[in-house]
Amino acid sequence: MVNLLRLPGARFLSHLAIVFVIWAALMRINDGIDPLMSYYLALAAMYATAMFGMVILVGLSGQVSLGNGALMAIGGYVFALTSLNWQTVPILGWQWNPIWSMIFAGFGGIAVGLLIGWIGARLRGPYLAGLTLGIAVGIPAIATRFPEIFGGETGLMLTVPYPAGGYAPAAETVTIDEAPLAEVPLEQAPLDEVPLEQAPLEQAPLDTETAGAGDMLTADNFPSAESSPAAGDMLTADNFPSAESSPSALALPSESALPNDIDPTAAGDALLAGSAFVLERWQASLAVTAACIIGFFALNLVRGRQGRIWRAVRDDEVAAAVSGISPAGSKISAFVVSSFFAAIAGAVFAQILSYVGPGAFGLGLSLSLLVGVVLGGRASLGGAIIGGVLLVALPQLVFNIAGDRGWPANVTDNAPNLVYGLLVVLVVLIAPGGILGSLKDGTRRLLAKSRSAK
Amino acid sequence: MTTFIDYLLGGLGSGAIIALMALALVLIWRSTRVVNFAQVGQAMFTTFIALSIQTWTGSWYVALIGALAAGAVLGVIVQYLVLRPVKRSDTSGAIIATFGVLIALQAAAGMIWPGGSQAFPQPFNNSGIEFAGRVWPISIYDFVVIGITALLVLGLTLLFTKTSLGLSMRAAAFNPEVARLSGVRVSRVLTFGWALAGSVGAVAGVLVAPVSTISPNSFDILLVFAFVAAVIGGLDSLIGAISIGVFTGLVISLVSGYSDSGNAPVVALLLLALNLILKPEGIFSHHKARSV
Amino acid sequence: MLTITDLSVNYGAVQALSSVSIEVPKGEVTAVIGANGAGKSTLMRTLSGLVKPGSGGATVGGVTITGRKPEDIVRLGVSLVPEGRSTIPELTVEENLRLGGLWRDKAERNSTHAQVFDLFPVLAQRRKMRADTLSGGERQQLAIGRALMSDPRVLLLDEPSLGLAPLIVTQILELVSRLARESDLAVLLVEQNAVTALRVATTGVVLNLGKVVMVGSGAEIASDEQLRQAYLGY
Numbered sequence: 020m021v022n023l024l025r026l027p028g029a030r031f032l033s034h035l036a037i038v039f040v041i042w043a044a045l046m047r048i049n050d051g052i053d054p055l056m057s058y059y060l061a062l063a064a065m066y067a068t069a070m071f072g073m074v075i076l077v078g079l080s081g082q083v084s085l086g087n088g089a090l091m092a093i094g095g096y097v098f099a100l101t102s103l104n105w106q107t108v109p110i111l112g113w114q115w116n117p118i119w120s121m122i123f124a125g126f127g128g129i130a131v132g133l134l135i136g137w138i139g140a141r142l143r144g145p146y147l148a149g150l151t152l153g154i155a156v157g158i159p160a161i162a163t164r165f166p167e168i169f170g171g172e173t174g175l176m177l178t179v180p181y182p183a184g185g186y187a188p189a190a191e192t193v194t195i196d197e198a199p200l201a202e203v204p205l206e207q208a209p210l211d212e213v214p215l216e217q218a219p220l221e222q223a224p225l226d227t228e229t230a231g232a233g234d235m236l237t238a239d240n241f242p243s244a245e246s247s248p249a250a251g252d253m254l255t256a257d258n259f260p261s262a263e264s265s266p267s268a269l270a271l272p273s274e275s276a277l278p279n280d281i282d283p284t285a286a287g288d289a290l291l292a293g294s295a296f297v298l299e300r301w302q303a304s305l306a307v308t309a310a311c312i313i314g315f316f317a318l319n320l321v322r323g324r325q326g327r328i329w330r331a332v333r334d335d336e337v338a339a340a341v342s343g344i345s346p347a348g349s350k351i352s353a354f355v356v357s358s359f360f361a362a363i364a365g366a367v368f369a370q371i372l373s374y375v376g377p378g379a380f381g382l383g384l385s386l387s388l389l390v391g392v393v394l395g396g397r398a399s400l401g402g403a404i405i406g407g408v409l410l411v412a413l414p415q416l417v418f419n420i421a422g423d424r425g426w427p428a429n430v431t432d433n434a435p436n437l438v439y440g441l442l443v444v445l446v447v448l449i450a451p452g453g454i455l456g457s458l459k460d461g462t463r464r465l466l467a468k469s470r471s472a473k
Numbered sequence: 474m475t476t477f478i479d480y481l482l483g484g485l486g487s488g489a490i491i492a493l494m495a496l497a498l499v500l501i502w503r504s505t506r507v508v509n510f511a512q513v514g515q516a517m518f519t520t521f522i523a524l525s526i527q528t529w530t531g532s533w534y535v536a537l538i539g540a541l542a543a544g545a546v547l548g549v550i551v552q553y554l555v556l557r558p559v560k561r562s563d564t565s566g567a568i569i570a571t572f573g574v575l576i577a578l579q580a581a582a583g584m585i586w587p588g589g590s591q592a593f594p595q596p597f598n599n600s601g602i603e604f605a606g607r608v609w610p611i612s613i614y615d616f617v618v619i620g621i622t623a624l625l626v627l628g629l630t631l632l633f634t635k636t637s638l639g640l641s642m643r644a645a646a647f648n649p650e651v652a653r654l655s656g657v658r659v660s661r662v663l664t665f666g667w668a669l670a671g672s673v674g675a676v677a678g679v680l681v682a683p684v685s686t687i688s689p690n691s692f693d694i695l696l697v698f699a700f701v702a703a704v705i706g707g708l709d710s711l712i713g714a715i716s717i718g719v720f721t722g723l724v725i726s727l728v729s730g731y732s733d734s735g736n737a738p739v740v741a742l743l744l745l746a747l748n749l750i751l752k753p754e755g756i757f758s759h760h761k762a763r764s765v
Numbered sequence: 766m767l768t769i770t771d772l773s774v775n776y777g778a779v780q781a782l783s784s785v786s787i788e789v790p791k792g793e794v795t796a797v798i799g800a801n802g803a804g805k806s807t808l809m810r811t812l813s814g815l816v817k818p819g820s821g822g823a824t825v826g827g828v829t830i831t832g833r834k835p836e837d838i839v840r841l842g843v844s845l846v847p848e849g850r851s852t853i854p855e856l857t858v859e860e861n862l863r864l865g866g867l868w869r870d871k872a873e874r875n876s877t878h879a880q881v882f883d884l885f886p887v888l889a890q891r892r893k894m895r896a897d898t899l900s901g902g903e904r905q906q907l908a909i910g911r912a913l914m915s916d917p918r919v920l921l922l923d924e925p926s927l928g929l930a931p932l933i934v935t936q937i938l939e940l941v942s943r944l945a946r947e948s949d950l951a952v953l954l955v956e957q958n959a960v961t962a963l964r965v966a967t968t969g970v971v972l973n974l975g976k977v978v979m980v981g982s983g984a985e986i987a988s989d990e991q992l993r994q995a996y997l998g999y
Contacts, residue, residue, distance in 0.1 A: 144564040145508035149700045157742030429587030433580040440577025447570040656839040656868045
C-alpha cells in the first residue's frame, strides 16, 4: 500500500476518475433495474471484490489458491462477531458502526494472509494448491468446532445495519404481504430464536439451505450449508464420509434461478409505491461501493510498482532476486492483499446474506472464485469483473435453457457446474487468458489485420 | 491404554484407503509432475460405475474389477484430453485444469446418478470381530481392505523393481530425455502411469464406499487427507505415501476417538502446515519443495 | 555409415546449423570440433531426434533418421551419449545399463550386457550401487555403456571430456577409438577440447557458427596454425 504514495499523481487521479465513473454508473443502473437484478448485481460485485484479489494472487503472482473462500469466511465471521458483540469500539470507546466491522474484517484478512503467505510463499505450485485446499476445508471446519462462538453448523444471524431512516419508512409505506422482503430483517432480529424456529440443522440437515439463510432471497443462492461442513462431519466412527453431503457440495453458488418463496414483483410493486427501502438495492449499493473501493486499490497496485514486482517474480524468480526483489516478500504481499480483499468481500457477503455459516464459505465458494477468475481472465482486473458477472449469469442462463427444454432436476442442478468444469479445462487449454484475454487478442489481431490491409 | 489401542486398530482400515489414494497421487506426480486433484473425482465416478455393476450383477468382485478397468480408462482419458495438451510451462494451468475436471466429473455424476448419497452394499461383515472375550474395533472388512491394499502395494513394488515396464516408468519419471534416448516410449509409459493411478484410486473408492456412502462429493475430504499424506510422505515416494497414509488414518482415528471427528480436517491441516514449515520436501524425499 | 547431407536447423530466427554435410565412416572416430556456440550440441541433438531439422537430413546405411522420434532413432542403431548428466542418478548401475536396451530381445540384450561389463569392469563391480555414488569417470563409462546397450551402429558422443580429469579423458577416448575399430562402430565425437579429440580421430571437422569450415585428418587440423587460432582459440 505504501507504493500508492509513490505513484505519479496523474495516474492516481485517472484511476480515481475511472473508478468513480464506474461507481456512479452502477449506482445509477442499480436505481433503475428491478430488485432481483439488483440482487444479482450485489452478488456479482461481491464476487468481483474477492476476485480482484485472485487476479493479483493467481494471475500476477502466479500462486494458485483454492482457499480464498475460506479467507472470505474470516472477513464474514469477523464482521459478524464484532457487530454482534460490540456496542462501542474497544479502547477508543466510540459508538460502534458497521464500517468498523468492515475495517476489522479487513485486518483479520491481512493477519491470516500474512500467516498463510508466510507458509505458502516458499512452496511450489502443487504444494501451495494443496495447502490452500486444506485451508478451504479446514477453516469452515474450525467454525463448526466452537459453536458457542461461531454458531456451529447453523452459523450466526446478523442484524444488518441498514442505513438510518432507510428502513423505517419502508415498513410504513409497504404492507407486509406486498413486500415480504423488507419485512425479513425484522423476523431475523432475535438471533437466538431464529435458527431454532427454522428447522434446526440437527433435525433436518438437508433443509439447511432454507434454514440457514432464513427467508432471505438468498436462501438458495449460496452453497448449501451442509456442503462443506459435511467435510467436518464426514468422519464417522469408521473415519469416513457419511451421508450428509449433498450432491452439489462442490456446487458453485447461485444454484437455482429464482428464489422460490418470494415473488420478485412484490418488491417491484413496493418500489412503485414510492420511496420505499428496497433491500436488494441497498445490498447492491453496498457491494458495488465496496467493489469500487477495493477495485481502486487493486488498480493502483496492479498498474504500479508492486504490480511489476509481482509479474517479475512470477516470470523469473531468479532474475527478480538478482535485481534486488525479494521473491518471498513479493509472494507474501500478494497473499496479504488478496486475503484483505477476500475478507472485505466476505464482510459484504455476510451483510448480503445477513448470515454467516460454514456452508456459505465452503470449498464450493473457493472453487467458484477460481473458476470465475480463470474464465474471466486471470491476468487482469477486468477478468475479475467478467468472472463476477459470469458466476451470477451463467447458472441463470443454464437454468433458463434447462427450464425451456424441461430437463429433469438432477440434470438442471448439475448443468452449471458441468459447464463450469468443461469451460475451465477449455480455457486452460485453448485460451489461458480467459474471456478478457481472448477479447484482447482478438481485437489486437483485428487491428493488425486492418493495419496491414492499408 | 486399551482405548488407545482400540483407536489405532480402528484407524487401520481407513489408513489403508488414504494410503491408496495418496499412492495414486504420487504415481502421477512422479511421472508427470502434476498433482491430480481430479483423482478423487475419478475415483468417485468409477465407484458409481462399480455400484451400477454391483446392482446389475450382484457380485462385489465383478464390481471391483469393473472399477479397476473403468479407473484405468478414465485416467487415460483425463491425461489424453486434458493434461497432455497443457503446456508444461503453465504449472498453474495444470493445477487449475485438474480442478476443472473434478468439478465437471462431480456434476456429471450428479446428472447420471441422481438422488444424492447412496449406500454401497457391504460385501463383508463390517462389525467388530469378537475375540478373546471382547469385541475389537476391527472388522473382517477392515482386513479385506488392508489385504487388498497390501496386495496392490506388493504388486506395484514388483512392477517397479522387477519388470522392464517398471524400469521404463522410473526412468521416464526421473529423466524423460535420457529415457527417450534409451528407446523408452515415454509418452506411452506416462499414459500407462495415469491408467495405473486411475485404477489404484478406483480401488480406494470402491473400498471406502461401503463404510461411508457414495455421492458426487463424498470423497472431497479423502482428497485432503490423501494430499496431506502424499506431501508429508514426500510426493515422490511410494513408501512415503503408504506409510504416511496409514499414519494419517491412525491420527484421524485418535483425534476422532479422543475428541470429535469434526476435528480431523483441522488436525490434518495443522499437520500439513507444520510439515510445510519444517520439512516441505517431505519425510521420504530429498527433492526440493521450496522454490526460494 | 552415417551420412549427414545439407543439414540446417533453426531456433526461431537463429540458424544454429546451416547446410552441414559430414560423412562418418564405420570403424573410425570422426571428431567435430569448434568453440562454444558453433552448433555442435545442436548437431548431436538433431541426429538423435531431440531437435527437428529445418532442412536436409541424415541417413544411416541408407535409412533416413532425421525427423524421427529419439526412441525410433535408437532402434535404427544410432545411440547418443548426451552431454553432462546422462545417467539417471536415482537408478542403480545395473538399471541404468538395462535401460539402454529394454526394447531388445532378452537374449541379445544379455549378451551385450556381458560385453559392456567386459569393457568396463568397474561397472560390474558397482552394479548394485546407485549411479550417484560413482565418480565422474565411472559415470561417463556408465553413460557410454548405456548407449552401447542398444547395440548401435553409430555412437554419438557429446563432450565426453566435460568435467573429467585429463588422464581419464584420454583413457575413455582411447577406449572409444578401440571400440570403433574392433566392433566396426561409426563414432561421431563432439568436443570443445580439440587436442584430445583430434588425437583419437581419423577425421576432424571444424564447425564455426553453424557451418563446416574445414574437413581434414586429425593431424592436418592439429597442425594448421591459422585455423587453430581462428576457430579453436588456442
